[in-house]
Amino acid sequence: MLELARYDGRRRFKGSVYLSIGLALLAALIVWIFPSFRDAMDMDELLAAYPEPVLQVMGIRTMATLEGFLAVELYVFGWIILLGLYLAYSTAGVIADDVDRGRMDVLLSLPISRARVVGEKFVAMAVPIVLVNILTPIVVYVGAPLIDESISGTDLLAVHLFSIPYLFACAGIGLLASVIFNRASIAQRVALGVTFALFLVESLLDGTDYEAIGAVAPMRYFDPNEILLESTYDVGDAAVLVGMTLLLLLASQLWFRRCDIS
Template structure:
């Protein structure tokens, strides 16, 4: 049972460690440079020089505290954008790569349904998602301690825990693209475009007459600022992301089951 999940999961371990190291280094650098910028951002006076569009796009609320600095530099940029794009990109090759390379017929000759094959290979995305969210928080907490800054341990754990449903939702976007396109490169570019496009949609439509359209974007339901600055956790938003993932994976399974290879 779960042979494909285990096989794909093992293949993703090395890449997960590399990405973990990259994001851990990003976290360390962000924390290391914060004391140098802290006085410049005192009272958020420097933020007044930023264009309004940039503040809205990246949801920058404050950079005068370590929590605000991390929310923007690490969690909005590093997690919501970079890590979200990475997961969507990785998911986009799950089906399309084997179709593109002519290996899918061999896989489908095995006694396994298409729906199960897709579900198990999608489930292997849990390896990078969970690995990175386990390895990076200690770097954040130790880094904050080293520069003598207080940061709530529970909030750091919460921001990583609540990012997990968000990242699976990004992966679900990628898996739909993987079924939609038979060329892996096209599927991956489509996943990147759709995911980043949804980020722009949600960011730029805030406080406009079309704000409701942004409800289709996973980014609406994961807000690092809310967690780190206010200490509030949007559990309803996490439930929406889980539902969004289930629906998108279900659509991908149905599409894949009916698709000619």
């Protein structure tokens, strides 16, 4: 069982390790520059100078503390935006690339259902999603005392655990694009565009009469600020993300079972 998942997972392992190291280095850089950033300027004046839409899009509440600085610079920008887009883009190629290159016919000639192909290729995305959440929290937790700061290990662990269902939901967007479009390049561009559009919709419509539209965006259900600044863990939001992921997976399996890949 899970032969395809193990095969795809092994293929993704090396690249995922490099991605994890890169994000850990980014985290180390952000922790290292925080004291200089904090001492060089008045944080309240800095935030007052930002246009309100920028504060809303980036989810900035405060940058005067290490937790607030990390929430904006690392977790909103690095996890919600960059990693969310990366997972959507990368997953958008798992089916479409094989169809595009003519490999899917060979795979489906084996005694394996289309639904299983989609499911196992999606399961393999757990490799980058899990690996990126292992090294970075260690770097942040160890680095904080080196700059005479402290950070809650529980909150830090929580923000990474709660990011996992968020990243799977973004990967689910890419998976659906991968089965709808037979060309990998188109599927990847669509996945990027949809994911970023959802981020903008959720950010810009929050607090307006149209904020209900943002309920379809995974970004609504993962807020690093609440976890790091308020120690608030919303298990209900994580459950919504899990449900969203399962719905996207099921829709992808149903679509792929009915589509023509010739």
